[in-house]
């Protein structure tokens with residue numbers, strides 16, 4: 001099944017319009033007390049989850065937005081995101 005991605009600006013579109021930006025890893029580490037090993041792990045090490053993971057996508061052939069989605073890596077299907085509690 002072809003990958004479809006829901007852009008927050010343009011709506012549901014064909015996955016070929018997007019560029020994968022990697023796993024969502026949380027905020028960038030603080031530079032204070034950051035050593036090369038910790039930086040290398042943040043940049044290069046991935047969880048490679050077999051299941052649902054949050055990941056970054058760029059709408060390269062559309063509006064130019066960066067955003068995150070939840071995707072099941074075993075089925076390539078986007079999962080509905082639950083809104084964060086306020």
Ligand SMILES: [Zn+2]
Pocket residue numbers: 007008009010011059062063064065
């Ligand atoms: Zn878009």
